[in-house]
Amino acid sequence: MLTLEMENITLAYGSKDVVRNMTFTAIPGEMVGLVGPNGSGKSTIIKALCHVLTPKRGRVLTNGHDIAHLSFKELAKTISVVPQTPVLPSAFTAFEIVLMGRNPHLGMFKYESKKDIDIAWEAMERCGVQQFADRHISELSGGEIQSVVIARALAQETEGILLDEPTANLDIGRQIEVLDLLKEECTNRHLTIIAAIHDLNLAAHYCEKLVLIKNGELYAFGTPRDVITTENICNVYGPGSYVHTHPLSGLPAVLPKVSNINGGEPCAIQGS
Numbered sequence: 001m002l003t004l005e006m007e008n009i010t011l012a013y014g015s016k017d018v019v020r021n022m023t024f025t026a027i028p029g030e031m032v033g034l035v036g037p038n039g040s041g042k043s044t045i046i047k048a049l050c051h052v053l054t055p056k057r058g059r060v061l062t063n064g065h066d067i068a069h070l071s072f073k074e075l076a077k078t079i080s081v082v083p084q085t086p087v088l089p090s091a092f093t094a095f096e097i098v099l100m101g102r103n104p105h106l107g108m109f110k111y112e113s114k115k116d117i118d119i120a121w122e123a124m125e126r127c128g129v130q131q132f133a134d135r136h137i138s139e140l141s142g143g144e145i146q147s148v149v150i151a152r153a154l155a156q157e158t159e160g161i162l163l164d165e166p167t168a169n170l171d172i173g174r175q176i177e178v179l180d181l182l183k184e185e186c187t188n189r190h191l192t193i194i195a196a197i198h199d200l201n202l203a204a205h206y207c208e209k210l211v212l213i214k215n216g217e218l219y220a221f222g223t224p225r226d227v228i229t230t231e232n233i234c235n236v237y238g239p240g241s242y243v244h245t246h247p248l249s250g251l252p253a254v255l256p257k258v259s260n261i262n263g264g265e266p267c268a269i270q271g272s
């Protein structure tokens with residue numbers, strides 16, 4: 001089981017700090033959503049959590065150990081990553097891409113065993129992409145590729161999964177399928193999942209905790225009910241939306257304010 005912590009992290013590109021003093025913790029069985037406007041630092045945080053980017057200050061801890069001291073292989077056995085724009089070899093089939101998830105588990109100069117092949121195939125079935133197994137990755141749509149890369153992360157069998165906009169290229173039906181699957185994996189296998197998610201309503205529905213980021217700084221951290229309030233959302237994203245309570249789930253739901261465009265008056269603000 002994996003506890004993943006950011007401890008007072010500052011992240012920079014060159015001399016420019018883009019994330020400052022970021023602290024939060026994700027625990028097993030919890031999905032944590034990174035939410036915030038474009039350019040607020042979500043992808044940069046994901047990069048630091050998988051040690052692609054070294055912090056200027058602060059530490060990333062896996063079960064209390066500084067991630068900087070883990071070997072590449074140890075890290076790959078602990079955390080898998082679904083990037084926003086995966087760079088994949090176009091000549092590979094979808095199955096070969098998913099099988100790559102087994103690489104950290106192979107010995108030196110060893111090929112995949114039948115067990116590795118079974119695990120990769122099962123991950124494809126769980127993600128509903130088995131029908132693409134023999135197709136080259138260059139022949140798949142953006143949404144199909146995204147699902148294949150999620151299958152690769154599951155095949156890696158790590159206790160932590162980081163996802164940068166996992167539903168960005170998916171239609172609403174697939175968004176729900178993918179988030180249902182991640183939620184089920186998270187709950188049943190006690191995984192620790194951190195995902196950058198733009199859609200605040202999906203984030204509120206699926207995540208136990210949210211990290212709300214404004215200009216690279218932590219604006220709020222807590223449950224969706226604590227974090228998604230009209231006041232917080234307007235302060236971070238601007239005044240165009242309001243938060244009401246979803247009639248079925250009781251969770252916060254974000255809608256545009258009624259504007260003069262469709263003849264209405266701005267709505268009274270609720271739930272702040």
Ligand SMILES: Nc1ncnc2c1ncn2[C@@H]1O[C@H](COP(=O)(O)OP(=O)(O)OP(=O)(O)O)[C@@H](O)[C@H]1O
Nearest residue numbers: 013014018036037038039040041042043044045196
């Ligand atoms: N490689 C880079 N070099 C320099 N600056 C960068 C680099 N990558 C990102 N940035 C800058 O860092 C800031 C944070 O970017 P980041 O991609 O983390 O934001 P984000 O919240 O993921 O945005 P989005 O929601 O648009 O994907 C932005 O100002 C961006 O321009």
